[in-house]
């Protein structure tokens with residue numbers, strides 16, 4: 297069924313070359329949106345474009361979210377060309393698999409640069425035109441780890457917690473300005489996230505975690521997210537039973553969650 301909310305909307309998805317970003321682009325293209333797709337891998341972005349329902353209603357642009365100069369120049373170029381972006385989906389991100397005691401500081405800097413500073417930088421550049429038009433929607437993919445910490449993810453979890461703090465504050469500041477802020481909190485989703493996760497020295501793990509492999513199929517995630525985003529919800533949780541139980545325990549039985557998290561030595 298067509299969702300009119302997206303019809304002819306200009307939607308920018310970061311990290312559209314694989315996983316969640318790619319699946320969201322494909323799903324959104326069914327609803328008549330015009331897509332701006334960014335990431336670092338040109339070949340993979342072209343694969344995403346080719347998989348869209350209307351590839352002609354899309355543009356791919358290379359953008360490294362760790363490079364603030366590139367974020368400035370690409371975003372300004374897009375604004376000059378399109379005037380206004382209706383929906384920004386802050387999706388690009390990178391995870392971590394390393395114990396805090398072993399992890400080099402450069403890994404923490406990289407995680408914060410891509411997952412936090414890149415996201416708030418782009419959002420700050422696009423928000424003024426949304427506010428001026430009294431219309432827009434900023435969606436950010438955080439994580440269950442944005443609400444609770446877990447094994448070998450201290451840098452990843454802190455970057456995702458920071459996003460919740462930023463966007464909850466922003467939402468309050470721009471209440472009544474016609475711009476919606478949505479945080480999407482996924483649990484384990486079947487993507488390459490664990491393959492690309494940074495280890496203690498910043499090199500990728502290059503292996504699939506069993507929890508990610510058993511996660512929600514990415515197409516099912518995308519279908520559910522696209523339906524719920526159109527309702528303008530402030531927060532959307534799409535997670536399996538273990539991660540959902542973790543969120544419930546964090547709220548109602550935090551001591552028990554602390555004990556269980558200390559025993560659960562897996563990412």
Ligand SMILES: NC(=O)c1ccc[n+]([C@@H]2O[C@H](COP(=O)([O-])OP(=O)(O)OC[C@H]3O[C@@H](n4cnc5c(N)ncnc54)[C@H](OP(=O)(O)O)[C@@H]3O)[C@@H](O)[C@H]2O)c1
Pocket residue numbers: 310311312313314315316317334335336337338340359360361362387388389390391410437438439440481482483484485486487488489490492508511
């Ligand atoms: N899968 C899960 O279980 C899960 C759970 C919770 C949250 N999430 C979040 O979902 C988002 C998408 O992850 P995914 O699961 O789809 O993983 P993925 O398949 O590894 O995709 C990550 C995407 O981010 C892009 N990216 C990484 N570093 C970038 C950089 N420096 N500049 C620009 N783009 C960059 C990658 O593109 P290039 O490499 O081409 O640049 C890729 O398109 C992330 O924010 C992640 O934290 C995932």
